[in-house]
Amino acid sequence: MATGGTINLGVIGLGRGLMLALPALIAYPAIRLVAAADPRPVARERFAAEFGARAYADWAELLADPAIDAVYIAAPHQFHAEQAVAAARAGKHVLVEKPMALSLDDCRAMAGAAQQAGTVLVTGPSHSFDAPVRHAAALIASGAVGAPRLITALNYTDFLFRPRRPEELDSAQGGGVVLSQAAHQIDIARLLAGSPLRSVRAVTGDWDAARPSEGAYAALLDFANGCAATLTYSGYARFDSDALQGGTGEFGQPKDPAAHATARRRIAALSPGEEIAAKLARAYGGASPALPPAPVANEQFGLVLISCERADLRLMPDGVWTYADDGARFTPLPPPPAAQYGAIAAFAEACRGGPLPPQAGSWGIDTVKACLALSRSAHERREIRIEPEAPSA
């Protein structure tokens, strides 16, 4: 594709991931949705009709389409590696949903294929693309608040009680909250700390016999530069930390506080078959597709506090608080045109010859490495040292 030109984008996987990104993909001026691949005929037919696009049952056929510049891989985790490697080999830029893949070997193959092909590879959207996170990272990089020393991230959600496929609740297949949700907090912490991760000590929780999977965790991350982060997460739909975020939901939407507590009951009323049906109903082409509502604020992933040498920062959906020695000030940050717009824009600009975001290339390897270390630390009840990634040949 031409530098600065329009990106002809193909989507692999018309599921929940696409639904969340779709408003941003539509809103971003330089993206044209030209193709999709999905095993469900109803989703393909709907996509072809809505966007005047080509629709394939087999993603390999989509990758063979020479008109496509880039692909957004929003298929289930277990397919990411094969699809991303094939896409790079076909010369396509790749935006791959987090987690990048389920094993480090797979992640390395993906990064290596993109490097060899000279294509863009970005892992996202993740909440490290949220405007308040990027504003704080830029403030830290400017030197205005001193080095980051201590990051606290805390999020209590209903993750475990959203409609799921069986593998999404099987930790052995990458299910549970570690790869799906710790990836967000780890990305945020890595971006803010600005330093390689040195070690992880963590615990995980598996407290619901009806949803046996890792549903909660706490972790202490030690970065090479001496910055540290504590991450706490529970997906058990009890306390709702959005109450600490001005009542704004994950996608910057106004949130009904009562909905959180009912997630468990809604799921408990469904048989396994009904739960899969409920998930498909919310996907693209489903009976009740769940587009994210128009944002009234930025996306957010719970309480995030960053103590720097000369100020504390607190990320809020509508801006960033700076608590400095001369007082507190608030920098308002307007809502994006659509949820996930920041990640989509960063990927698109990289495809168009602009700068690569930090979340490009081998970034995702280190986040998956941190997620795997988090699980291992919890299982072995000890600190896990992170070995630096060897430079690729």
Add this chain to the structure above:
Amino acid sequence: MATGGTINLGVIGLGRGLMLALPALIAYPAIRLVAAADPRPVARERFAAEFGARAYADWAELLADPAIDAVYIAAPHQFHAEQAVAAARAGKHVLVEKPMALSLDDCRAMAGAAQQAGTVLVTGPSHSFDAPVRHAAALIASGAVGAPRLITALNYTDFLFRPRRPEELDSAQGGGVVLSQAAHQIDIARLLAGSPLRSVRAVTGDWDAARPSEGAYAALLDFANGCAATLTYSGYARFDSDALQGGTGEFGQPKDPAAHATARRRIAALSPGEEIAAKLARAYGGASPALPPAPVANEQFGLVLISCERADLRLMPDGVWTYADDGARFTPLPPPPAAQYGAIAAFAEACRGGPLPPQAGSWGIDTVKACLALSRSAHERREIRIEPEAPSA
């Protein structure tokens, strides 16, 4: 003293610690303040006049007074051990301010002396005596919410910018936030977890050249029963976590949000000599003694969330939220008659033959052990295993 009788109490150290406890000591019906020891004549004269009490320059003379049943040791940390051992040998019950002492050997000597004498030894007041903490511990012990799995405690204060003596900012002499403030969070976590501590991984922060000491920390505590706790603390007077607690201060008082940010400027304007004078002015008998205001709510020590197997609990100054599978409910807890009343009452009832609180006997040893492990983990950048305390001979 007779079981159930009045406790004739002597106070060692008429400083800031006493000021915080004084309203509760006055309010508790079965306590009579009969003596005090302090090197400052002005404080002794004032105490003698206010309470019709005896006042000693030398604490050993106070301990020789046969009319005294119990002593409250509120002298600086470095004197706790010698005073507590001597008090036990003199047959006096002891309430000793946290931290119990500065070394494990000192703590063991104190617990051993009390055990040998058959006297009560309680370490406190600490925030583990706050009514919301005790309510949550009782709820957990009742089995109603399942086993505690994950505790999150977070507190951002102006600790480092309150008037200090030099040794209070010297980590080598037990200064900084670890022994003084982590002791609170560790006590809270230990009481809620209900299990011996197995290991600590922590980082500490020393970010202000004008106040070189440990001013912040984050720690992950792993308990033997599999419960874990993340503790985060900053005393750098930037973000104020009381904003998450309904704007209520540490002592259950309504709080002026602007006061927090000015702490640093007030201290920066003082010479070292003026700072010591400012500290003494706030002590008992000083020019502007700082009694805690009458509480409108319970004491609190920042955000505390407890994820149990069947519910999340959130401690608030005015009660406890329970987020269970059938919805959220709030248990209001009325304010105490005075700040620190819970700890004073627990100590007094133990002296009068009632049950010992968990914070009695060797309790303080394990909290100091955890504090020292926290510092050591930060310095050595590795997890520190906690060796169980050998049973005393």
